[in-house]
Amino acid sequence: MTTTTPDPAALEAERARIREAHLKPVGDRPPSTARGLHHTALISSDVETTVRFYQDVLGFPLTELIENRDYPGSSHFFFDIGNGNLLAFFDFPGLDVGPYAEVLGGLHHMAISVAPERWEKLVERLTEAGVEHEVHSGVSVYFRDPDGARIELIADPLGEMYGQHVL
Numbered sequence: 001m002t003t004t005t006p007d008p009a010a011l012e013a014e015r016a017r018i019r020e021a022h023l024k025p026v027g028d029r030p031p032s033t034a035r036g037l038h039h040t041a042l043i044s045s046d047v048e049t050t051v052r053f054y055q056d057v058l059g060f061p062l063t064e065l066i067e068n069r070d071y072p073g074s075s076h077f078f079f080d081i082g083n084g085n086l087l088a089f090f091d092f093p094g095l096d097v098g099p100y101a102e103v104l105g106g107l108h109h110m111a112i113s114v115a116p117e118r119w120e121k122l123v124e125r126l127t128e129a130g131v132e133h134e135v136h137s138g139v140s141v142y143f144r145d146p147d148g149a150r151i152e153l154i155a156d157p158l159g160e161m162y163g164q165h166v167l
């Protein structure tokens with residue numbers, strides 16, 4: 001596979017064109033038709049391993065564990081990630097779903113906002129648990145969950161990214 005390095009000026013010009021064509025000033029934006037993100041669902045290879053990681057290491061309480069209505073024998077389970085938001089998982093026993101892969105249309109990473117004082121403790125917990133991680137910009141830590149999904153814990157408030165309002 002060959003790759004070419006895109007021209008940075010051309011990329012910024014394209015972003016500027018898209019912003020001009022589609023980004024409306026805050027006061028001119030209509031309200032969203034959505035109420036919020038109900039849950040994001042990922043696939044788990046092992047329910048208990050996933051529970052131990054998300055609840056015991058990251059501190060996201062398990063809120064429910066039920067049978068998946070779409071696949072008999074499969075579990076559908078949920079973690080509270082704050083602000084009325086849930087992170088959900090399915091397991092698919094008996095199916096060979098293969099390893100996690102970043103593909104077009106797939107999950108690149110999930111960024112979860114945590115309070116700055118909790119962020120530092122969570123970075124310590126990742127270290128204590130032996131989870132490889134990288135800290136960026138003093139407010140983001142990136143790591144992979146037991147199945148390889150990339151997760152970011154970010155100490156910026158919801159609606160902000162590195163001090164810039166994005167909502």
